Amino acid sequence: MLPRVEPLLALVERGLLRAARVVVPRAARAEWLAEWQGELAHVRAVTAARSRWQAGRERLGFCWGAWADARTLSAIERSRHRRFPRAQGSPVTCLLVLAALLAVSYGAAHLLPGVRAERALAPAPIGLALVLIQDAEDQHHGEPTIAPFEVRSWRLGNQRFFDGFAYYYLAQEQMTGAALASAEPDWRIAHATVNLLSLLAAPVRLRRPASAADAGLPVLVLSEQGWKRRFGADAHVMGQVVSLAGRRVRIAGVVPDGQWRLPGHADAWLLDPEAEHARGVLGYAVAHLTEQGQAMMRAPQVAITAYRAHSNIDSYEGIALGREVVGPWTFFLCATFLALVTLPAIAPMERAELSLHTEGLGWQRRLLRPLFFAAKLVLVWPIAYFVSLDAAYGSTLSSVTAQIYLQLVVGFLVCLFGLRWALGDQHRRCPVCLRRVAHPARVGTASSNLLAWSGTEMICTGGHTLLHIPGLPMSWFSAPRWLLREAA
Amino acid sequence: MVAERKLSHTAALILHAIDAGYVYGFSIMEMTGLPSGTVYPAMRRLEGDELIRSEWEKQKIADAEQRPPRKYYRLTPLGKTTLEAQRRRYPLLARLIPAEEEAAPRAAAR
Numbered sequence: 001m002l003p004r005v006e007p008l009l010a011l012v013e014r015g016l017l018r019a020a021r022v023v024v025p026r027a028a029r030a031e032w033l034a035e036w037q038g039e040l041a042h043v044r045a046v047t048a049a050r051s052r053w054q055a056g057r058e059r060l061g062f063c064w065g066a067w068a069d070a071r072t073l074s075a076i077e078r079s080r081h082r083r084f085p086r087a088q089g090s091p092v093t094c095l096l097v098l099a100a101l102l103a104v105s106y107g108a109a110h111l112l113p114g115v116r117a118e119r120a121l122a123p124a125p126i127g128l129a130l131v132l133i134q135d136a137e138d139q140h141h142g143e144p145t146i147a148p149f150e151v152r153s154w155r156l157g158n159q160r161f162f163d164g165f166a167y168y169y170l171a172q173e174q175m176t177g178a179a180l181a182s183a184e185p186d187w188r189i190a191h192a193t194v195n196l197l198s199l200l201a202a203p204v205r206l207r208r209p210a211s212a213a214d215a216g217l218p219v220l221v222l223s224e225q226g227w228k229r230r231f232g233a234d235a236h237v238m239g240q241v242v243s244l245a246g247r248r249v250r251i252a253g254v255v256p257d258g259q260w261r262l263p264g265h266a267d268a269w270l271l272d273p274e275a276e277h278a279r280g281v282l283g284y285a286v287a288h289l290t291e292q293g294q295a296m297m298r299a300p301q302v303a304i305t306a307y308r309a310h311s312n313i314d315s316y317e318g319i320a321l322g323r324e325v326v327g328p329w330t331f332f333l334c335a336t337f338l339a340l341v342t343l344p345a346i347a348p349m350e351r352a353e354l355s356l357h358t359e360g361l362g363w364q365r366r367l368l369r370p371l372f373f374a375a376k377l378v379l380v381w382p383i384a385y386f387v388s389l390d391a392a393y394g395s396t397l398s399s400v401t402a403q404i405y406l407q408l409v410v411g412f413l414v415c416l417f418g419l420r421w422a423l424g425d426q427h428r429r430c431p432v433c434l435r436r437v438a439h440p441a442r443v444g445t446a447s448s449n450l451l452a453w454s455g456t457e458m459i460c461t462g463g464h465t466l467l468h469i470p471g472l473p474m475s476w477f478s479a480p481r482w483l484l485r486e487a488a
Numbered sequence: 489m490v491a492e493r494k495l496s497h498t499a500a501l502i503l504h505a506i507d508a509g510y511v512y513g514f515s516i517m518e519m520t521g522l523p524s525g526t527v528y529p530a531m532r533r534l535e536g537d538e539l540i541r542s543e544w545e546k547q548k549i550a551d552a553e554q555r556p557p558r559k560y561y562r563l564t565p566l567g568k569t570t571l572e573a574q575r576r577r578y579p580l581l582a583r584l585i586p587a588e589e590e591a592a593p594r595a596a597a598r
Contacts, residue, residue, distance in 0.1 A: 034556065034557075035558055038555070038557055038558040038559065039512070039513050039514050039559075041555045041556050042512070042514055042555065043499070043514055046514070061523065061524070062514070062517075062524045063524075064525065065524025065527075065528060066524070066528075068524075068525035068526070068528070069524070069526070069528035069529050069532065071529075072528075072532045072533065073532055122519030240580055439498075439530070439533070441496060441498035441499075441526045441530060442522060442525070443498060444524075457497060458496075459495075462494075463494025466496065479540060
């Protein structure tokens with residue numbers, strides 16, 4: 001061997017052994033190292049007559065095996081100190097661990113307030129029987145076109161298709177008050193009739209006035225974004241009186257982000273009985289449909305005719321607002337679909353052949369295996385759902401979009417790798433007793449003519465089966481193969 | 489029953505090699521063709537199950553050959569009983585590894 005290579009090789013060998021020694025239990029380290037060094041000295045002597053590269057490769061390969069030996073010693077030591085004997089790869093243990101994970105993630109979903117709120121809000125569809133009324137001649141959808149007096153006249157008239165009207169218009173105003181450090185200009189306020197938020201079934205609970213003096217004040221409901229940005233998410237602002245364009249109003253609640261789906265962005269809603277009597281403004285009208293009205297809604301948009309005095313007719317357009325809210329469950333289904341599509345790319349899809357005497361297995365044994373796999377899937381899937389909820393809505397992200405993306409990503413990853421684990425675990429379960437095979441042992445060496453078999457052999461700890469995994473797939477042995485050692 | 493302990497083919501092969509006289513770790517590797525990462529962990533498990541026991545060779549033997557002492561392995565009585573049972577289970581074991589004294593003349597003939 002070249003003079004410089006031998007010291008380097010010896011250094012690498014020493015380094016490998018000393019590094020592996022760290023894994024060995026402390027009490028056995030000295031003896032373990034002495035054993036390996038004694039054998040290594042013999043290996044050096046035996047390989048001295050071989051070629052340089054072969055000798056070096058053999059010596060390094062020998063030292064590399066020290067890691068597996070160290071890990072085995074460490075595992076044996078741990079099992080000696082274990083209070084409760086571990087059921088090696090037991091299927092019951094596997095299902096119990098999954099059930100525990102499910103319980104923890106489910107419990108967290110019930111305890112985290114953000115997750116609770118999201119689950120409570122999401123399934124309820126809003127506005128199923130509501131229409132937004134706009135002037136039929138208006139070509140710019142989304143612009144305010146309705147005057148307050150029109151809504152007043154509809155409400156006072158006899159209606160067959162509608163049983164409730166709400167109105168709002170937008171204005172830019174200044175707010176002052178003790179809760180604000182300084183006057184806040186440019187609040188975009190939606191002046192609305194008192195019934196607007198209740199008609200929309202917005203999830204907001206209005207705080208009652210603290211005193212009789214405040215009872216007559218108009219109620220101001222903040223948007224979540226406005227509350228966080230302007231008031232620093234201070235809960236004590238509820239009930240406080242502020243001045244809005246010189247008028248005293250009482251802050252009574254917060255509308256969560258994502259709940260307002262009508263035209264016009266608003267920082268706050270002023271529920272004011274006088275909104276319907278405003279002059280010189282144009283706004284938006286929302287109407288609730290009766291059953292007859294809902295039956296007439298055969299399309300997302302419908303023509304509405306309003307009859308005025310002296311046979312005058314006004315034409316409007318009604319745009320249906322009702323649609324299902326896309327909630328966390330829908331996002332999770334999307335993530336699951338993506339995970340299923342991606343799974344074949346990363347998971348081992350081949351099944352090990354069960355060779356020899358399969359008729360020795362009773363039908364109950366054969367049924368247990370798919371049932372066990374189904375049980376794992378039934379537990380893994382809801383774990384992924386609740387973990388994605390906890391990760392996305394348990395945090396304090398202010399952006400709804402960020403929460404949705406986080407749920408999609410976490411749900412996709414946990415689903416994908418959970419399913420991959422379930423498949424891989426199933427491939428390593430004994431067909432007879434469903435225990436995981438253990439004690440991997442390399443058997444054979446690579447053959448230059450590809451006729452000799454080499455691979456890994458694993459054994460069921462109950463002694464029922466052997467699993468042979470080919471190191472190099474051949475035409476005559478390409479997939480892992482089970483060998484049944486005795487009739488079950 | 490302990491004598492009916494089920495061993496993998498690899499563990500049975502190692503037991504047979506030790507019984508055939510290949511008592512050092514590297515010699516077991518050479519005769520079985522298994523790598524060190526398989527042989528030594530298997531021997532740890534066999535020793536933990538009291539099928540084999542390990543001993544250090546005498547220091548004077550190592551000193552005479554000017555090398556560090558080596559550890560060698562022997563079958564316990566339980567290991568011998570288990571090996572007999574494994575020979576019935578794996579009848580080709582005896583053909584895979586000749587006894588050490590048989591292997592020496594073959595090596596000379598080569």
